[in-house]
Amino acid sequence: MEFVWFIFLPAAAALLIPALFRRVTGIHTGWFVLAVPAVLFVYYSTFVPHIAGGGQSVSVFDWIPSLGISFTSYLDGLSLLFTLLITGIGTLVVLYSIFYLDRQKENLGNFYVYLLLFMTAMLGVVQSDNVISLYLFWELTSISSFLLIGYWYKRDGSRFGALKSMMITVGGGLMMLGGFVLLGTMGDTYSIRELIVRLPDYAGDPLFTLAAVLLLLGAFTKSAQFPFYIWLPDAMEAPTPVSAYLHSATMVKAGLYLVARFTPIFADSSVWIWLVSGIGLLTLMWGSFFAVKQTDLKGILAFSTVSQLGLIMSLLGAGAIAYHTDDKMFRIAMFAAIFHLVNHAVFKGSLFMVAGIIDHETGTRDIRKLGGLMSLMPISFSVAFIGGLSMAGLPPFGGFLSKELFLESMVNLKNFDLFSFDTWGVLFPVIAWIASVFTFVYSFYFVFNTFAGKRKADKLPKQPHEAPAGMLVSPVILAVGVIVIFFIPNVVGKWLVAPAVAAAQPQLYSSPAAAEVHVAAWHGFESVPLWLTVGVIVFGSVLFASIPKWRAVYALQPEKLSLNGLYNGIMSASERGMNKLSRSYMTGVIRTYLIYMFAFLSVMTIVILFAKGAFRLDMDSLSPITLFAVMNAIVAILGAGMVIMSKNRISAIIALGAVGYSVALFFVLFKAPDLALTQLVIETISVALFLLAFRHLPAMKTHGETKQNKVVNAVIAGSVGLAMTLVAISAHSNKLIDSISQFYKDTVHTEAGGGNIVNVILVDYRGFDTLFEIAVLSIAGIAVLGMIRLRLAGKGSDDEKK
Amino acid sequence: MRKNNVILQTTTKVAFFIIFLFSIHIFFAGHFAPGGGFVGGLLTTGAIVLLLLAYDLETIQATLPFNFTIVIGIGLLLSFSTAAGSILFDVPFFTHAFGHFDLPLFGDTELHTAMLFDAGVYLVVVGAAITIIQSIGGDD
Numbered sequence: 001m002e003f004v005w006f007i008f009l010p011a012a013a014a015l016l017i018p019a020l021f022r023r024v025t026g027i028h029t030g031w032f033v034l035a036v037p038a039v040l041f042v043y044y045s046t047f048v049p050h051i052a053g054g055g056q057s058v059s060v061f062d063w064i065p066s067l068g069i070s071f072t073s074y075l076d077g078l079s080l081l082f083t084l085l086i087t088g089i090g091t092l093v094v095l096y097s098i099f100y101l102d103r104q105k106e107n108l109g110n111f112y113v114y115l116l117l118f119m120t121a122m123l124g125v126v127q128s129d130n131v132i133s134l135y136l137f138w139e140l141t142s143i144s145s146f147l148l149i150g151y152w153y154k155r156d157g158s159r160f161g162a163l164k165s166m167m168i169t170v171g172g173g174l175m176m177l178g179g180f181v182l183l184g185t186m187g188d189t190y191s192i193r194e195l196i197v198r199l200p201d202y203a204g205d206p207l208f209t210l211a212a213v214l215l216l217l218g219a220f221t222k223s224a225q226f227p228f229y230i231w232l233p234d235a236m237e238a239p240t241p242v243s244a245y246l247h248s249a250t251m252v253k254a255g256l257y258l259v260a261r262f263t264p265i266f267a268d269s270s271v272w273i274w275l276v277s278g279i280g281l282l283t284l285m286w287g288s289f290f291a292v293k294q295t296d297l298k299g300i301l302a303f304s305t306v307s308q309l310g311l312i313m314s315l316l317g318a319g320a321i322a323y324h325t326d327d328k329m330f331r332i333a334m335f336a337a338i339f340h341l342v343n344h345a346v347f348k349g350s351l352f353m354v355a356g357i358i359d360h361e362t363g364t365r366d367i368r369k370l371g372g373l374m375s376l377m378p379i380s381f382s383v384a385f386i387g388g389l390s391m392a393g394l395p396p397f398g399g400f401l402s403k404e405l406f407l408e409s410m411v412n413l414k415n416f417d418l419f420s421f422d423t424w425g426v427l428f429p430v431i432a433w434i435a436s437v438f439t440f441v442y443s444f445y446f447v448f449n450t451f452a453g454k455r456k457a458d459k460l461p462k463q464p465h466e467a468p469a470g471m472l473v474s475p476v477i478l479a480v481g482v483i484v485i486f487f488i489p490n491v492v493g494k495w496l497v498a499p500a501v502a503a504a505q506p507q508l509y510s511s512p513a514a515a516e517v518h519v520a521a522w523h524g525f526e527s528v529p530l531w532l533t534v535g536v537i538v539f540g541s542v543l544f545a546s547i548p549k550w551r552a553v554y555a556l557q558p559e560k561l562s563l564n565g566l567y568n569g570i571m572s573a574s575e576r577g578m579n580k581l582s583r584s585y586m587t588g589v590i591r592t593y594l595i596y597m598f599a600f601l602s603v604m605t606i607v608i609l610f611a612k613g614a615f616r617l618d619m620d621s622l623s624p625i626t627l628f629a630v631m632n633a634i635v636a637i638l639g640a641g642m643v644i645m646s647k648n649r650i651s652a653i654i655a656l657g658a659v660g661y662s663v664a665l666f667f668v669l670f671k672a673p674d675l676a677l678t679q680l681v682i683e684t685i686s687v688a689l690f691l692l693a694f695r696h697l698p699a700m701k702t703h704g705e706t707k708q709n710k711v712v713n714a715v716i717a718g719s720v721g722l723a724m725t726l727v728a729i730s731a732h733s734n735k736l737i738d739s740i741s742q743f744y745k746d747t748v749h750t751e752a753g754g755g756n757i758v759n760v761i762l763v764d765y766r767g768f769d770t771l772f773e774i775a776v777l778s779i780a781g782i783a784v785l786g787m788i789r790l791r792l793a794g795k796g797s798d799d800e801k802k
Numbered sequence: 803m804r805k806n807n808v809i810l811q812t813t814t815k816v817a818f819f820i821i822f823l824f825s826i827h828i829f830f831a832g833h834f835a836p837g838g839g840f841v842g843g844l845l846t847t848g849a850i851v852l853l854l855l856a857y858d859l860e861t862i863q864a865t866l867p868f869n870f871t872i873v874i875g876i877g878l879l880l881s882f883s884t885a886a887g888s889i890l891f892d893v894p895f896f897t898h899a900f901g902h903f904d905l906p907l908f909g910d911t912e913l914h915t916a917m918l919f920d921a922g923v924y925l926v927v928v929g930a931a932i933t934i935i936q937s938i939g940g941d942d
Contacts, residue, residue: 673836681841685844685848685931688854755835756836756838759832762840763838770923774927784938788938
């Protein structure tokens with residue numbers, strides 16, 4: 001079987017959830033769901049040896065081949081690494097959620113449907129080789145995460161957070177689509193691998209930089225980079241399993257994936273390198289600094305995720321530099337990025353789960369109310385301790401190794417003498433070091449303010465105790481993973497990280513083995529990162545100990561001047577503006593709407609006709625005007641005049657009928673029997689209908705028409721008539737190409753086996769048109785029925801009231 | 803309506819069938835001569851409107867006991883499935899087929915899938931128009 005279909009396995013499983021949720025009430029739905037990521041994880045694990053050996057696996061399902069759009073499952077080191085994270089951490093999250101979400105109280109059906117949809121979307125994002133389907137899955141992650149974040153939709157905060165995340169990530173996604181289309185047009189293909197191969201053909205294109213920036217907007221919004229990070233803290237309204245999954249392991253990493261994936265294409269561009277490394281570093285700094293301000297456990301984690309994503313992003317930027325220099329030092333950066341990405345997914349997942357456990361067992365996530373839980377929740381404390389110290393970058397935990405690699409890469413940056421890195425590059429290690437200090441501070445703040453110190457039992461809504469065993473399984477597994485990574489980094493490096501690096505920089509490495517970096521915990525005393533780490537510990541400890549003294553700094557920034565204030569301002573301003581705008585023209589009077597429409601139509605037609613020089617009068621090919629036609633025209637004009645002049649409705653209706661019949665007569669005169677027939681019948685029926693409805697209409701009023709009103713109407717009517725006449729005349733006079741009727745005449749017998757062109761056009765050549773027309777007709781019919789039924793029903797209830 | 807109009811009613815009885823048969827003729831003639839599903843449907847509608855003018859709504863509902871909203875649905879389904887049916891034969895959506903057949907009574911006849919599509923148009927036009935007329939006419 002083509003393994004591309006495995007992407008859709010979770011979505012297919014989601015179809016069964018509603019039935020399971022309703023029918024099988026005795027068992028938590030999560031147990032069924034658990035099988036899906038577990039099976040996928042085992043399945044995809046079998047690819048590891050093949051991929052690590054330098055191989056690739058491709059499976060394609062052609063979706064719209066004529067447009068070059070396909071579903072592709074392209075497994076190389078990078079996509080396989082992400083796939084394993086999605087399915088592996090997905091399994092643990094589902095297991096955790098079984099104990100976290102109550103079977104009786106929660107609407108589990110919704111939850112697991114969304115979660116499985118999200119899983120398919122993520123798998124699709126990381127495995128798609130085709131940028132259009134990548135975009136499709138990308139936006140599906142936005143939508144499914146919107147549903148997940150807003151899962152407790154009765155809470156205002158959930159809805160607000162869900163909306164905010166969707167506004168920002170979908171907006172960025174749309175920008176990214178623009179980038180994809182630009183790339184696709186320049187490179188003449190939608191396949192990422194093809195784009196990489198064809199890079200020399202279009203790298204000099206003036207739109208290349210624009211495509212890079214647009215793509216980055218998508219990646220930055222998704223990966224919560226500055227200034228788009230503001231959605232991530234609000235997304236913490238989601239249930240904790242969702243936070244652990246979306247905001248540590250999967251969705252926010254999609255942006256990092258995108259940057260890594262497109263590095264081989266854009267690494268040439270200095271804009272790309274500066275933006276990715278600069279914004280990444282800024283985000284790292286910003287996020288780590290503001291994490292200490294937070295009082296909500298998940299808020300701290302949200303800001304820490306923002307900062308860690310920034311860290312990885314800056315490393316990806318530094319990794320792109322490797323394309324410009326032979327210096328081996330820069331090759332470490334990409335390795336460090338991917339390695340830290342793995343570490344982060346593992347330790348942050350465990351930390352989120354601990355935050356969820358604390359919330360679950362104490363009833364609060366407010367760090368000011370927590371403290372001294374160490375003795376009551378020893379296992380949770382151990383997990384938090386391991387995860388937290390890994391986050392702070394301390395040995396003997398996985399985070400230490402990647403943090404050292406990170407610091408080393410940042411120190412190296414100033415040695416790069418292109419794009420003015422030799423001057424500004426000095427800033428990088430400085431900022432990175434300061435951010436690392438704050439990372440240390442917030443990690444300790446998270447762990448020790450919760451578990452150490454004095455217990456404030458009176459402030460807790462619940463009597464705290466250790467979580468049930470089932471809930472602890474997943475975080476403990478992740479915590480063990482954190483330690484294991486520290487002791488066997490080179491195994492992880494060989495099987496997972498190096499293949500991913502080789503896939504992200506295919507031009508640099510011939511095989512995954514060439515991308516391997518030997519990771520060691522000890523580099524000797526002359527190693528710069530070691531002393532930087534020592535500095536982090538010293539300064540971090542001082543800052544951590546004195547948090548109460550300097551925390552007032554955060555109060556200096558007024559809420560209105562923050563990015564959140566900006567977002568709220570934009571949202572409410574656009575709401576108010578749009579309301580005002582629509583109220584200004586939605587008067588509720590149909591005549592006003594008609595005036596707008598016809599005024600626009602006639603003005604645009606006439607202006608364009610003359611601005612483009614399209615008007616032409618060609619008298620040569622006109623047929624002679626017969627007496628019949630003149631008389632008929634006079635009848636039509638008189639009829640139209642009567643409609644306006646008549647004082648009662650019935651004569652207006654009859655005059656309107658006269659106009660219609662004389663138009664039908666024109667069709668007869670000019671030998672269009674089909675049109676004439678249709679026009680005659682339509683006219684008959686519409687006059688009859690008018691008469692039927694007649695008795696319901698109120699007596700004809702003048703609608704308070706003023707002279708001014710009449711003048712406006714006359715002007716608009718006249719200009720519409722003028723516009724249509726001019727269009728008709730120029731359409732007749734400008735024959736740029738031959739009339740299509742000859743084509744119909746030639747093919748109507750051979751292609752459609754018919755004789756009447758008009759009818760064959762309706763049912764065959766333009767069958768689509770007719771199909772949609774009858775659909776519209778059906779809707780109109782049913783709408784009239786509905787409206788009148790509704791009115792009747794309304795009348796009935798009014799009567800009852802009386 | 804309110805008054806008994808003997809002349810109109812008597813004429814209508816005959817005229818209705820003539821118009822109806824004519825509309826059927828026009829519908830079938832459509833592929834080679836002026837006509838087709840749209841006009842045919844409108845003509846039938848016209849015939850029913852004539853009935854409505856001569857008699858009242860109740861009489862019509864008793865004479866033609868169809869639910870015309872369902873007629874709309876059938877028509878739409880017929881048209882769409884004709885268009886979609888082409889997919890079964892692995893040709894693009896909306897590809898019509900036609901051919902000559904030697905039928906027992908009619909002799910050499912040309913049959914089209916376009917005719918099925920047109921029949922759907924016919925039904926939708928009749929259904930929608932009568933639905934509108936009935937709901938306006940029945941609104942007292």
